[in-house]
Amino acid sequence: MPAHRLPPLPGHTALPAQHRPRTPAGLERFNAAAADDALRALLTCCRSLRWAHRVADHRPYPDLDSLLAAADEAAYDLTSADVAEALATESLTLLPDGAYSAAHTALSAAHAAYESRFGHVFVICLDDVPPEEAADRVLAAIRSRLTNDPEEERLLAAEELRRLARGRLTRLVRDISDAPVVERAR
Numbered sequence: 001m002p003a004h005r006l007p008p009l010p011g012h013t014a015l016p017a018q019h020r021p022r023t024p025a026g027l028e029r030f031n032a033a034a035a036d037d038a039l040r041a042l043l044t045c046c047r048s049l050r051w052a053h054r055v056a057d058h059r060p061y062p063d064l065d066s067l068l069a070a071a072d073e074a075a076y077d078l079t080s081a082d083v084a085e086a087l088a089t090e091s092l093t094l095l096p097d098g099a100y101s102a103a104h105t106a107l108s109a110a111h112a113a114y115e116s117r118f119g120h121v122f123v124i125c126l127d128d129v130p131p132e133e134a135a136d137r138v139l140a141a142i143r144s145r146l147t148n149d150p151e152e153e154r155l156l157a158a159e160e161l162r163r164l165a166r167g168r169l170t171r172l173v174r175d176i177s178d179a180p181v182v183e184r185a186r
Contacts, residue, residue: 026176027067031060041176045168046161047089048082051075055169064173071169075162083158087120090161107135110142117146118153125163 030038035056042052054074061067078086092111114122122142129137145153 026173027061027064029176030067030173041172042169045071045172046075046086046165048078048086048161050082051078051086051165064170067173068166068169071165072162075158075165078158078161080154083154083161084120086161087123087157090121090123092121107139107142110139110146114142114146118150118157120157123157123160123164125160125167127163127167 030041033041038056038059039052042055043049046052051071051074054077055067055071058070061070111122122138122145124138124141126134126137145156148156
């Protein structure tokens, strides 16, 4: 089962496709998930335990905007240690297929310089960036941010983590709505 999908709730079984009622909204399923399942799903969005617990503990959310507002608030309250915890498990920014061609060597060198300077991978949210511009945007951002002092960069990295978590959370709730519908076992 992919990490972004919640398993059926205990005491529930998957219905065959031909007997499935209207699929509940992903937010409804997220709100109804067991606490441990919701926490695991949230940790795929941001690897800060404090952030994930805070977002999970405030369920149910009436709508996606409320969930995203709570996620933002939790992200703004992360301590330096919480940000470091989340950054420690991030990986290099994935670029769209074909974006690595000419920029690959320059990106590799820039990522290495950034990680050497700040002690963690470079994070950036590319949700609103056209695929053909992603590599150039990442390279320009790394080069720009290499001039930051460590505290300024920690704040920028925390903001990028917040933006990444919002996008991942939105996709998580959308993907949950595509998961098989389950019915309580009788």
